[in-house]
Amino acid sequence: MTHCFLNSMSMISALGTDNNDVKARLLSGHPQLVLSKKYHPTGNALPLALVQETLAPIPFDDKKWHSRNNQMAWTAAQSILPDIKALISKFGKERIGVIIGTSTSGIGDNERDMQIHAQSGVLPESYHYGKQEMGETASFLGTVFDVCGPTFGISTACSSGAKALASARRLVRSGICDAVIAGGVDTLCKLTVQGFSSLEAVSEEQCNPFSVNRKGINIGEAAALFIVSKETSDIELAGVGESSDAHHISAPDPSGQGAISCMTAALKDAKVSSNEIDYVNLHGTATELNDQMEAKAVAEVFGSDTPCSSTKPFTGHTLGAAGALEAAICWLALKEGIIPKHLWDGCQDDKLPKIDLSNGEQNRTLHYALSNSFAFGGNNISLILRKV
Numbered sequence: 001m002t003h004c005f006l007n008s009m010s011m012i013s014a015l016g017t018d019n020n021d022v023k024a025r026l027l028s029g030h031p032q033l034v035l036s037k038k039y040h041p042t043g044n045a046l047p048l049a050l051v052q053e054t055l056a057p058i059p060f061d062d063k064k065w066h067s068r069n070n071q072m073a074w075t076a077a078q079s080i081l082p083d084i085k086a087l088i089s090k091f092g093k094e095r096i097g098v099i100i101g102t103s104t105s106g107i108g109d110n111e112r113d114m115q116i117h118a119q120s121g122v123l124p125e126s127y128h129y130g131k132q133e134m135g136e137t138a139s140f141l142g143t144v145f146d147v148c149g150p151t152f153g154i155s156t157a158c159s160s161g162a163k164a165l166a167s168a169r170r171l172v173r174s175g176i177c178d179a180v181i182a183g184g185v186d187t188l189c190k191l192t193v194q195g196f197s198s199l200e201a202v203s204e205e206q207c208n209p210f211s212v213n214r215k216g217i218n219i220g221e222a223a224a225l226f227i228v229s230k231e232t233s234d235i236e237l238a239g240v241g242e243s244s245d246a247h248h249i250s251a252p253d254p255s256g257q258g259a260i261s262c263m264t265a266a267l268k269d270a271k272v273s274s275n276e277i278d279y280v281n282l283h284g285t286a287t288e289l290n291d292q293m294e295a296k297a298v299a300e301v302f303g304s305d306t307p308c309s310s311t312k313p314f315t316g317h318t319l320g321a322a323g324a325l326e327a328a329i330c331w332l333a334l335k336e337g338i339i340p341k342h343l344w345d346g347c348q349d350d351k352l353p354k355i356d357l358s359n360g361e362q363n364r365t366l367h368y369a370l371s372n373s374f375a376f377g378g379n380n381i382s383l384i385l386r387k388v
Contacts, residue, residue, distance in 0.1 A: 004169040005233040006226045006385070007179075008080040011328040012072060013222035013315045014049035017079075019332055026329065026340035027360045031206055031314050033218055039193035047206055048188060049220025049316025059144060064128040067106030068187045070140045076185070076223035077141065083227055084145055084181060091178040097149035099167050100138040101160030101184035103320030105153070106131030108189030137185050149177050155320065157375035158283075160184055161224065162323025162383050166240045168228040179229035184324030187221045192319060199250060207286035207317075209310040209342070210295060210357060212349035214286040220316020224324035226331075232388070235331050238368070239270025239384030247378045251289050256297030258380045263301045263370065266382040272368060274302050277384070279339050279358075281326045281371040284310020285317055290374065292352060298372075299353035307358040309342035323373035327383050330369035334387040338362045 014032040015022045025032070033047040040046050055071035056078060077084070088096055113127040130136060135153035142151035150171060154163045161184020168180035196202045196219060203216040228237065242265065245258030252258070267274060280302060283294055298308060311329050318325050333339060341360030348354075371383045 002173045002230050004172050004228055004230060004237045006235045006237055006331055007229055007231055007233040008083040008227040009328050009331045010076045010079045011222065011224040011325055012051055012053065012076045013318065013325055014051060014220055015314055017053060023332060023336050023338060025314060026311065027338060027362055029341045029343050029360065031343065033206060033316065039188060039190050040197065044204065046202060046204060047218050049218055050188065051221055063126055064130045065140050066126065067109045067131045069102065069104065069106050069137050069185055072187055072221065072223040073100065073137050073141055073185045074144065076225045080225065080227065087179045087227065088147060093147045095149055095178040096147040097171050097177040097180040098138045098142040098147060098151040099154060099164040099180055099182045100141065101154045101164040101320050101324060102134060102137055102186050103155055103157055103160055104186045104189050104192060105134050105136045107191055108187050111190050141181060145181065156379045158319055158322050159373040159375035159379050159381045160320035160323060161325065162327060162371065162373040162381045164324060165226065165228065165237060165327060165383060166242065166381060169237050169240065172228055172230055179227055181225060182228050183223065183225035184321035185223040186319045186321040188219065193219055201287050203286065207313050208344050209284040209286040209312060210291050210349065210352060211344045211347045213345055213347050214288065214291060216287050217285050218316040220318045222315060222318040222321040222325045224321060224328040234388055235334055236386045236388055237383065238386035239266040241265030241269060241382045243380045245378035250376050252293040252374055253378060254289065254293055256293045256300065258378050259294060259297035259372065259374055260300055262380040262382045263297065266370060266384045270384040270386065277302065277306055277368045277370050278366040279333055279369040280306055280308040281330050281369065282308050282310040283372040283374045284312055286312065294372065295352040295355055298355050304354045305356055307339045307356050309340045309358045311340050313343035323381065326371045327385065330371045330385045334366050334369055334385055337364045337366055339364060
């Protein structure tokens with residue numbers, strides 16, 4: 001079976017863009033959340049994981065490409081552009097694919113334009129319906145890179161970014177592509193903030209995963225991009241496990257069977273045992289039901305001694321980008337020998353099985369990391385990364 005490697009990685013989130021800064025913040029326990037009234041229907045100030053950096057301008061005049069989502073993707077791409085150009089030169093543009101996971105695309109931009117229309121009766125010149133299509137950012141990157149391999153978006157809610165990496169691996173293994181630019185991108189919009197608020201799933205404080213005091217998620221925005229290919233590098237995408245329990249449209253199966261199924265499938269795919277995993281990046285949303293289900297599933301598969309953490313208190317829940325962003329954090333953890341800190345109040349929920357929530361470690365020799373993404377509708381995926 002063809003081995004697939006994550007040759008290059010770039011990410012942008014509330015933690016920043018520089019890998020050294022991201023590493024320091026993941027160990028220090030200092031989140032970068034911002035109180036904002038912009039997205040809440042009643043004007044309540046919510047802690048949101050906003051990207052503060054100035055985003056790269058879109059290199060096209062055509063208004064259909066001008067969205068914050070595309071800007072976020074293009075900004076993330078800047079640091080790996082030389083690697084992308086080298087691959088195109090080596091394999092040819094028809095052998096390079098693009099797969100991007102998202103759940104919002106350019107909806108935030110069109111929300112603003114539709115509000116202007118509601119007030120004035122006229123759509124602004126900046127409006128273009130295509131901005132909010134789920135394949136928009138993949139099409140934009142394919143156009144800007146001038147590649148013509150398979151190019152498409154994946155929108156499976158919070159598993160989208162991880163699904164994009166799994167799909168990229170399939171394209172490379174099947175011989176359809178020699179390399180795929182893959183990842184996830186999501187930007188903040190009222191639809192998601194108000195939607196999760198209506199589900200009573202949003203916390204008005206910093207999220208507190210696996211605590212007895214947990215009150216819900218903080219929503220964030222991010223982009224994480226990888227080059228997936230058979231070219232050997234330091235980090236291999238060694239295992240993928242997927243399941244669909246279809247328990248409920250928005251609530252996870254409380255038994256944890258869907259999560260257990262995809263974690264064990266990923267272990268089988270990577271040909272490793274659970275005790276070989278050095279770090280688990282938890283989905284860890286800090287909602288009542290997700291943490292209850294995930295603690296049960298992780299305890300069953302890994303017991304209580306495998307270091308785990310949820311990095312969502314640092315990045316917010318970045319929805320369609322989360323699976324790719326947290327794979328990028330695992331990529332960095334393996335490269336740098338760190339285990340990100342589990343940021344919480346330390347108040348154990350005695351109703352949850354005990355798992356090893358990390359205090360943050362560095363200078364560790366890590367070989368395998370597993371990342372969980374569990375989405376609406378019971379759409380689950382686990383990725384295993386291996387340091388070569």
